Amino acid sequence: MxxxxxxxxxxxxxxxxxxxxxxxxxxxxxxxxxxxxxxxxxxxxxxxxxxxxxxxxxxxxxxxxxxxxxxxxxxxxxxxxxxxxxxxxxxxxxxxxxxxxxxxxxxxxxxxxxxxxxxxxxxxxxxxxxxxxxxxxxxxxxxxxxxxxxxxxxxxxxxxxxxxxxxxxxxxxxxxxxxxxxxxxxxxxxxxxxxxxxxxxxxxxxxxxxxxxxDHNSFNKLQLMGKALQNIVLMPKQHTSYLFLTEEDLYKYNHQKGDTEGLVNYGLSIDGIHLTAFFIERKEEGIIKISFRSQGDVDVNQFARKYFEGGGHINAAGGKSHLSLEETIARFKKIVENEKIIA
Ligand SMILES: [Mn+2]
The missing domain is CATH 3.90.1640.10 (inorganic pyrophosphatase (n-terminal core))
Structure with a gap:
């Protein structure tokens, strides 16, 4: 069966x-x-x-x-x-x-x-x-x-x-x-x-x-979540959103492993958004850690493989960047604006 x-x-x-x-x-x-x-x-x-x-x-x-x-x-x-x-x-x-x-x-x-x-x-x-x-x-x-x-x-x-x-x-x-x-x-x-x-x-x-x-959230985790939600940026024409957390945000709210789990999904939960990315500045590892989520045929596995040294599933993938947070986000925006990722 x-x-x-x-x-x-x-x-x-x-x-x-x-x-x-x-x-x-x-x-x-x-x-x-x-x-x-x-x-x-x-x-x-x-x-x-x-x-x-x-x-x-x-x-x-x-x-x-x-x-x-x-x-x-x-x-x-x-x-x-x-x-x-x-x-x-x-x-x-x-x-x-x-x-x-x-x-x-x-x-x-x-x-x-x-x-x-x-x-x-x-x-x-x-x-x-x-x-x-x-x-x-x-x-x-x-x-x-x-x-x-x-x-x-x-x-x-x-x-x-x-x-x-x-x-x-x-x-x-x-x-x-x-x-x-x-x-x-x-x-x-x-x-x-x-x-x-x-x-x-x-x-x-x-x-x-x-x-x-x-239901075992810490106060800091919820504050960090609030910060990430405030950091959501919309690209309405591209049906895209992104959010980010800086190293400073992570430090301020005493970030613990797992605290950012699932936050990327809020970017996708916005009406009319089919693609979202979540950028986390990890200075210690020298990278920007990225999560991607999408709806329908928007293939973030291919997207992450092609542009951000990552991969995963069609609607959920991860990647990374060795540029600064600002440069990484600028690059993401440019790719999304120039390439027809969303039909
Ligand atoms: Mn799994």
Missing amino acids: YFRIMMNSTTIKELKDLLSSPKKIIIIPHRNPDGDAIGSSLGLYHVLTNQGHSAQVISPNDLPNFLNWMPGVETIKIYEKSEQESQKLLSEADIIFTLDFNILLRTGDRMESFLEKLPQDFVMIDHHQMPGDYAKFTFSDPQYGSTCELMYVVLNLLMLAPYIDTNAATCIYTGIVTDSGSFKFPKTTAQTHRIVAELLDKGVKNADIHNYLF
């Missing part, structure tokens, strides 16, 4: 056989992980642990605070904080899962260069466009609204559903909720809701999860 796409049955069988005896397994989410990356990683961690494997999640860098309640979060190791220990664990692994990304560069320069040299087989489960070819087992489908939803299907194909306990279900539910904007983005399907129903049957406390995720 779930399988909108047919997965290669040889691949499934081979991976299933591989997991039929206890293995050392490392699970990696993308750098600057979000709810879907951590949800899928910890969900898989619980399932594999329940199946009898020795599993370990290694995140490239720190998690945002709004995920610190998740079951199993205390077991996660951070690659950039304990590089040697992480490298040892990776070297000793039998198999490595990469979740919610599809090119190794998404783990960061340093982790990428280490992963590239590893001889072990990789498994990719991901829903972004244009997957790379580093994985022996690739489960990639951009039709899915979240890696967590796709992973739920893959776990069923691997006959691992009985190992999805309440903790695993809680993690998988979290990824589906966060990547679907609480079930409102267009890729939310009947299948999404059917899977969610099964997760609730497994004991997920959905109201508690929404409370953990969305």
Whole structure:
């Protein structure tokens, strides 16, 4: 009933056989992980642990605070904080899962260069466009609204559903909720809701999860949000808006990881706007971090790939710029004015 796409049955069988005896397994989410990356990683961690494997999640860098309640979060190791220990664990692994990304560069320069040299087989489960070819087992489908939803299907194909306990279900539910904007983005399907129903049957406390995720704001975070909303600029002719936060804004409101999550969507929520960009000045990293959102056929994946060293999905993508904030915004405006991005 779930399988909108047919997965290669040889691949499934081979991976299933591989997991039929206890293995050392490392699970990696993308750098600057979000709810879907951590949800899928910890969900898989619980399932594999329940199946009898020795599993370990290694995140490239720190998690945002709004995920610190998740079951199993205390077991996660951070690659950039304990590089040697992480490298040892990776070297000793039998198999490595990469979740919610599809090119190794998404783990960061340093982790990428280490992963590239590893001889072990990789498994990719991901829903972004244009997957790379580093994985022996690739489960990639951009039709899915979240890696967590796709992973739920893959776990069923691997006959691992009985190992999805309440903790695993809680993690998988979290990824589906966060990547679907609480079930409102267009890729939310009947299948999404059917899977969610099964997760609730497994004991997920959905109201508690929404409370953990969305009702734990700090005063500073709301003030920072107010600042970002005041910084929205409209380009009505181009059906475009953009917003920005300067390094000074971030400092003033004591910015914490995750505080700017989702703010870009307000740019798109304005009547008549089909494309929006959110520029964040990260002086420490020497870049302007950019998020793009769009509606309908406006393809921000292509846009971010072509102009801003990024990519993602058709309607949600990220990128970066090495110019100053002013220069980056000026460049964005020029591109939007000159190119027919919006028909
Ligand atoms: Mn995702």
